[in-house]
Amino acid sequence: MSLQSYSLRVNGNIYKVATHPMMRLLDVLRFDLELTGTKEGCGEGECGACSVLMNGELVNSCLVPVAQADGAEIETVEGLGQDEKLHVVQRAFLECGGAQCGMCTPGMLVAAAHLLKKNACPDLAAIREGLNGNLCRCTGYMRIFEAVERAMSSTAEGRG
Amino acid sequence: MGQEKIVGKPMLRKEGVAKVCGRARYIDDMTMPGMLHGATVRSSIARGKILGVEFGAGIPWDEFVIVTATDIPGANEIAMINHDWPCLAGEVVNHAEEAILLLAHPDRHLLPKAVAAVHVSCEEWPAVFSIEESERRDPVVWGEDNVFKSFLMEKGDVDAVWTLADRVVEGEYTTGAQEHLYIENNGAIAVYSAEDGLTVWGSLQCPFYVHKSLVKMTGLAEEKVRIVQVETGGAFGGKEDYPSMIGAHAALLAMKSGKPVKIVYDRAEDMAATTKRHPSRVRHRTAVTRDGKLLGAEIEIALDGGAYSTLSSTVLSRATIHAGGPYYWPNIRVRSKAFATNYPPYGAFRGFGAPQSLFAIERHMDHIAEELGIAPDELRRRNFLKPGLETATGQEIREEIDLDHLMGRALAEADYHHKRERFARENAGAESKKKGIGFAAFLHGSGFTGSGEKYLNSLAAMDVTSEGKARVLVSSTEFGQGTNTILCQIAAETLGIDFDAVEMGPPDTSVVPNTGPTVASRTSMVVGKLVHSAAVGLKKTLLASSLLGEGCSTEEFVMAARTYVAQHGALRSESRYEAPPGVHWDDQLYRGEAYAAYAWAVYVAEVTVDQTTWGVTVDDFVAVQEVGRVLNPMLATGQIEGGVAQGIGWALYEKVMWNRGRMGNNQMTNYIIPTSQDIPPIRVFFEERPFGHGAYGAKGIGELPMDGPAPAILNAIAHATGRQFDSVPLLPEDIFRQMAVREPEREVVTL
Ligand code: FES
Numbered sequence: 088m089s090l091q092s093y094s095l096r097v098n099g100n101i102y103k104v105a106t107h108p109m110m111r112l113l114d115v116l117r118f119d120l121e122l123t124g125t126k127e128g129c130g131e132g133e134c135g136a137c138s139v140l141m142n143g144e145l146v147n148s149c150l151v152p153v154a155q156a157d158g159a160e161i162e163t164v165e166g167l168g169q170d171e172k173l174h175v176v177q178r179a180f181l182e183c184g185g186a187q188c189g190m191c192t193p194g195m196l197v198a199a200a201h202l203l204k205k206n207a208c209p210d211l212a213a214i215r216e217g218l219n220g221n222l223c224r225c226t227g228y229m230r231i232f233e234a235v236e237r238a239m240s241s242t243a244e245g246r247g
Numbered sequence: 248m249g250q251e252k253i254v255g256k257p258m259l260r261k262e263g264v265a266k267v268c269g270r271a272r273y274i275d276d277m278t279m280p281g282m283l284h285g286a287t288v289r290s291s292i293a294r295g296k297i298l299g300v301e302f303g304a305g306i307p308w309d310e311f312v313i314v315t316a317t318d319i320p321g322a323n324e325i326a327m328i329n330h331d332w333p334c335l336a337g338e339v340v341n342h343a344e345e346a347i348l349l350l351a352h353p354d355r356h357l358l359p360k361a362v363a364a365v366h367v368s369c370e371e372w373p374a375v376f377s378i379e380e381s382e383r384r385d386p387v388v389w390g391e392d393n394v395f396k397s398f399l400m401e402k403g404d405v406d407a408v409w410t411l412a413d414r415v416v417e418g419e420y421t422t423g424a425q426e427h428l429y430i431e432n433n434g435a436i437a438v439y440s441a442e443d444g445l446t447v448w449g450s451l452q453c454p455f456y457v458h459k460s461l462v463k464m465t466g467l468a469e470e471k472v473r474i475v476q477v478e479t480g481g482a483f484g485g486k487e488d489y490p491s492m493i494g495a496h497a498a499l500l501a502m503k504s505g506k507p508v509k510i511v512y513d514r515a516e517d518m519a520a521t522t523k524r525h526p527s528r529v530r531h532r533t534a535v536t537r538d539g540k541l542l543g544a545e546i547e548i549a550l551d552g553g554a555y556s557t558l559s560s561t562v563l564s565r566a567t568i569h570a571g572g573p574y575y576w577p578n579i580r581v582r583s584k585a586f587a588t589n590y591p592p593y594g595a596f597r598g599f600g601a602p603q604s605l606f607a608i609e610r611h612m613d614h615i616a617e618e619l620g621i622a623p624d625e626l627r628r629r630n631f632l633k634p635g636l637e638t639a640t641g642q643e644i645r646e647e648i649d650l651d652h653l654m655g656r657a658l659a660e661a662d663y664h665h666k667r668e669r670f671a672r673e674n675a676g677a678e679s680k681k682k683g684i685g686f687a688a689f690l691h692g693s694g695f696t697g698s699g700e701k702y703l704n705s706l707a708a709m710d711v712t713s714e715g716k717a718r719v720l721v722s723s724t725e726f727g728q729g730t731n732t733i734l735c736q737i738a739a740e741t742l743g744i745d746f747d748a749v750e751m752g753p754p755d756t757s758v759v760p761n762t763g764p765t766v767a768s769r770t771s772m773v774v775g776k777l778v779h780s781a782a783v784g785l786k787k788t789l790l791a792s793s794l795l796g797e798g799c800s801t802e803e804f805v806m807a808a809r810t811y812v813a814q815h816g817a818l819r820s821e822s823r824y825e826a827p828p829g830v831h832w833d834d835q836l837y838r839g840e841a842y843a844a845y846a847w848a849v850y851v852a853e854v855t856v857d858q859t860t861w862g863v864t865v866d867d868f869v870a871v872q873e874v875g876r877v878l879n880p881m882l883a884t885g886q887i888e889g890g891v892a893q894g895i896g897w898a899l900y901e902k903v904m905w906n907r908g909r910m911g912n913n914q915m916t917n918y919i920i921p922t923s924q925d926i927p928p929i930r931v932f933f934e935e936r937p938f939g940h941g942a943y944g945a946k947g948i949g950e951l952p953m954d955g956p957a958p959a960i961l962n963a964i965a966h967a968t969g970r971q972f973d974s975v976p977l978l979p980e981d982i983f984r985q986m987a988v989r990e991p992e993r994e995v996v997t998l
């Protein structure tokens with residue numbers, strides 16, 4: 088199959104890539120754009136390590152062919168925040184111990200930020216449901232729930 | 248305890264910012280110029296003779312690098328305890344997914360097609376797929392008798408107790424394989440040149456294990472082999488043994504091609520081919536008095552070790568020592584064996600044999616309680632180990648442990664007594680859902696078993712950087728548990744400087760000394776102590792140089808360290824392991840101090856059993872433990888919660904489905920681990936009793952939480968349903984199957 092050219096807007100920057108239409112968005116991000124923050128855990132839509140936002144919707148980038156993402160607005164963990172300017176959920180994960188090995192963390196952060204955007208004050212049941220597409224093998228999820236709650240209250244206090 | 252400024256505080260994870268920013272570099276995030284991608288051709292049968300290999304049509308084979316067993320320059324062996332685990336199968340295969348041939352190509356998308364186009368023809372031989380078949384030697388598939396290792400541990404005179412007993416209670420308990428399911432799969436990158444030798448970067452726990460194995464496999468000099476751990480996305484024991492295999496495969500392809508080679512497994516390959524938790528069968532026969540005093544036990548442990556011996560003997564050793572649980576046995580005999588089968592080799596997994604043994608004893612204690620009509624907590628209270636009493640290996644308990652108190656606290660936190668009574672009452676009329684509450688009491692030995700730490704002879708060091716920062720130099724690795732943070736806390740506290748003024752050296756065998764492997768809950772207690780001594784040494788040197796006075800500030804330390812390095816070229820201090828006094832171990836008789844210290848715990852689970860679907864949900868979980876001093880409460884709590892979640896998975900969800908020795912459900916879609924909606928509130932409590940010989944009083948934590956959930960949950964299910972389940976994993980279909988048949992008579996002998 089011949090290469091086609093696609094244009095993506097990732098974390099606010101426009102990128103053009105020439106690749107196969109069925110190439111996974113995950114691979115394009117990781118290998119073509121060298122945005123390796125987004126991880127692969129299963130490659131089949133189960134673990135959520137590859138979660139990104141596509142036009143504001145939470146998707147598993149391992150299931151999205153790049154052709155489908157052409158022209159789309161993509162947000163990855165790198166776009167949430169960096170060092171001095173951490174996003175409120177990044178800071179909360181750091182302070183609550185929400186990241187252990189860190190492998191589920193990028194996807195979990197994107198999902199958590201998305202959850203808080205849709206619902207500024209989710210209760211515990213809503214947090215559990217909002218993150219049920221993101222598997223973590225290290226934390227047992229407790230610190231992650233706590234982190235989301237902390238991010239929620241610090242946003243409410245206007246710190247975020 | 249209490250005066251410290253950094254130890255005991257919830258310091259933030261050292262590599263935390265890199266992790267939350269997506270900047271932490273894992274193996275699959277790395278690439279190198281000219282790099283090839285490697286893949287593995289594996290056996291589709293469990294046992295047989297390799298007759299030939301054909302390379303099918305439609306693949307440009309001349310573009311591929313191809314490696315077989317004949318390309319191995321040194322020993323065709325992954326160096327473990329024995330010498331039976333080949334790096335690549337030569338003439339025979341002993342398990343499905345055994346590696347036979349390696350391929351590398353610049354285009355990773357071509358590899359799956361190429362792997363599928365290699366046809367290995369084999370003569371299939373009869374294989375062994377259960378402990379029972381292996382026991383019957385039906386047929387012999389390893390050595391002379393299928394036995395990798397056996398132990399006999401004996402105390403008192405067990406044969407004399409049966410006639411003294413009011414009751415003899417028997418039981419058989421089994422546990423299944425468990426996949427680690429770290430979210431990052433195994434991976435390695437190798438680079439080789441004749442001049443610089445071999446470097447392997449990998450997702451791994453034990454850089455020097457891989458080093459030892461690759462020196463042997465390549466025949467290169469020790470200094471020509473360098474192993475570097477990169478950020479590792481979970482391990483749980485699963486990256487203790489296997490990285491030596493994938494590292495060796497990447498190395499062989501790199502040596503043959505002269506190019507960098509990366510091998511990263513996808514999920515299906517990782518699940519099918521790499522190690523898992525040993526399945527077990529444990530039989531108990533216990534002599535008790537009418538009022539619940541344990542007189543003696545005969546315990547028989549059988550582990551399925553898989554096709555090669557790997558770490559089975561040490562897993563079996565820990566299973567053996569933990570078999571009697573946290574109880575005083577005047578007489579006990581434990582016979583244990585690890586058997587060969589034709590499954591992919593089982594390996595290290597958090598708990599390392601102890602969860603299997605402790606599941607058995609803690610279910611068995613509930614059986615005994617029921618037989619005697621004594622409350623489960625009362626039976627345990629009457630038999631707990633106490634200071635001054637001796638364990639099954641004859642080790643006198645010298646720690647100030649009070650298990651009765653620990654149990655009391657756990658039961659109170661869970662509102663156990665009240666709920667026990669209320670659920671029993673309400674279940675009588677309940678049609679759709681029944682509730683139950685149960686608990687388990689247990690212990691976990693910290694560090695290597697017996698003389699293990701002495702043989703390891705670990706060395707830790709500290710130095711300072713040219714900027715005057717203190718640096719911890721150890722081979723202990725970070726894979727989520729908090730090694731980096733804890734060791735920097737210990738060093739900073741000891742030096743009396745800020746946490747931020749201490750950093751970790753790179754986990755690179757060419758830079759750090761061999762501090763032993765990152766396993767066995769040994770990092771905080773054993774390595775932490777070494778880092779503490781190395782920090783003391785570093786500070787002494789600076790004080791002696793009169794560049795620094797007592798009670799210095801961080802700025803003064805940094806200045807002094809910088810000046811020292813400028814004047815002397817380097818500042819470095821080392822510390823070697825010394826066994827705590829009074830630690831003696833007899834490897835032959837299995838007598839003596841099995842572990843320098845134990846962690847102790849009582850976990851309580853509350854469950855609901857749906858009477859229509861037989862689904863079990865865990866509604867509440869209380870974990871109370873004594874792990875010595877808690878060095879970082881946030882990280883320690885996270886370790887306990889994560890271990891409990893894995894224990895819940897092992898108990899209720901995670902079933903490996905085998906099909907003639909091949910894993911049939913090697914996908915996250917059908918091998919189910921707990922999600923954010925399956926985990927109950929996990930309420931973690933620490934009793935802090937500083938241990939005299941650990942760094943700032945620490946003992947081991949990492950593995951302990953894997954031991955308690957399965958027996959606590961099954962004890963709760965027995966309470967809810969009135970039926971006894973003695974096997975994990977316990978899925979709804981397993982409960983249904985057993986509920987459909989009449990409850991068998993329990994084997995109780997009244998004398
Ligand atoms: S890698 Fe996409 S869901 Fe697991």
Ligand code: FES
Nearest residue numbers: 187188191223225
């Ligand atoms: S932190 Fe390791 S998988 Fe979530």
